[in-house]
Amino acid sequence: MKFAFLIFKVFPYGGVQRDMLRIAHDCVNAGHEVTIYTGEWRGGMPDARINVEILPSRGWLNHQRHQSLISAMQQALVKAPVDLVVGFNRMAGLDIYYAADPCYVQRAHEERSWLYRHLPFIRGRYRFFAAAEKAVMDAQGSCQILLLTEHEKQSFQQWYGTPDARFHLLPPSIPLQKFANKRREACRVYARQQFNLPADANIVLTVGSAFVRKGVDRVIDAIAALPKALQDNTWLIAIGEYESNSNIKAYCEKRGVAHRCIHVGGRSDVADLMVGADIFAHPARSELAGIVLIEAMTAGLPVLVTDVCGYAPRVAEANAGVVLPSPFSQLEMNSALAMMLQSPRQVEWQEHGKQYTVHIKNTSSVSAEADYIINYAHQKLAQVHQEATPRG
DSSP: OEEEEEOSEEOTTOHHHHHHHHHHHHHHHTTOEEEEEESEEOSOOOOTTSEEEEOOOOOSSHHHHHHHHHHHHHHHHHHSOOSEEEESSOOTTOSEEEEOSOOHHHHHHHTSOHHHHHSHHHHHHHHHHHHHHHHHHOTTOOOEEEESOHHHHHHHHHHHOOOGGGEEEOOOOOOHHHHTTOOHHHHHHHHHHHTTOOTTOEEEEEEOSOTTTTTHHHHHHHHHTSOHHHHTTEEEEEEBOOOTTOOHHHHHHHTTOGGGEEEEESOSOHHHHHHHOSEEEEOOSOBSOOHHHHHHHHHTOOEEEETTBTTHHHHHHHTOEEEEOSSOOHHHHHHHHHHHHHOTTHHHHHHHHHHHHHHHHHTSOTTHHHHHHHHHHHHHHHHHHHHHSOOO
16 A cells, blocks of 8 residues: 655654654555655655655745645645555645644634734734644544544544544554663763763753743753752753754853753764763643653653643653643742752662553554554545445
8 A cells, every 4th residue: 555644844853753754664564655745854864665755835934835835745646646645744635644733723722812813914824724723623524633642632622523533542652672772871971972071960851843842941940040069060961953033042141051051953862862861851831742751761761841741641650750740830840850860769760761661662562553554544445445336
């Protein structure tokens, strides 16, 4: 069978992009064909068995470029039909949607003012993304939704009334192989040598491509608030290419900790840095799931996370770190980071995280998403065949 995967951009450090590539490889390994349609690709290309089509997009504004790209994708599918279309961004025409983002309309109403939805120069953006979400979630639609957490299902159903039957909850993907041969002591040495840090330096790690939404600013504030003796031996390593309007350097300078914060952009050695760091901080303002939390636990890296993240309950269940309650308090964040950096429970959190992810790996399919995609494609083709077969 032939599958088309649609995704706006591919970044080597993005959680959704990594999931997309993993699922594509699982489908190919099962004997199927996969073509990825995207508007931008950064990093190395995937397995040669996976076809990648980079399509053009035009427009002055972000939503205009997205609309242009979607049109190009739809035209490409007319020229090269497939058996199933899987989307990693919301758009019309999908058979399956991998729900890696929170409900857009809910956020637009709860986190934005009335002006965001009605001002003429913003209204076009809101209408475009709301319509794209409705095309996927509408109660009368047929798109199947691969869901990462149960919580977000309630949000979608509140706004669209999407039937239960179209949601399919997935187990988190556990990247055991990614960390299989990583030795903690060797990775600790490697991480500190990479950034010319003292051998006994404390490293707080963040991974993500959204400076504010992922709460990197909150981590910087917490480092600025550390007791001086602890701060003098603590560094933030921030991985990710942030939004164009984010200025992490200026933010760090304003708080007097520019010499303690190292922004390294995208990296290919994230696994080594996770194993070699001391704390993984992810105090996000919103996060549908947060596969990086699962990766950190798999690496044996204690996690400091806000309870708004979809996988935060997994951290609590595993006893692999600290989950900050809502509403968020910067003072609580400051206290938690200082405590975790000095806590004798670090080894306990490390071991609990690793044991928890191994358990999930041993009790769930290693290719759950691909399994569902393939099975649904078979069902769809069987239905098409049945409808095309003359009766009587």
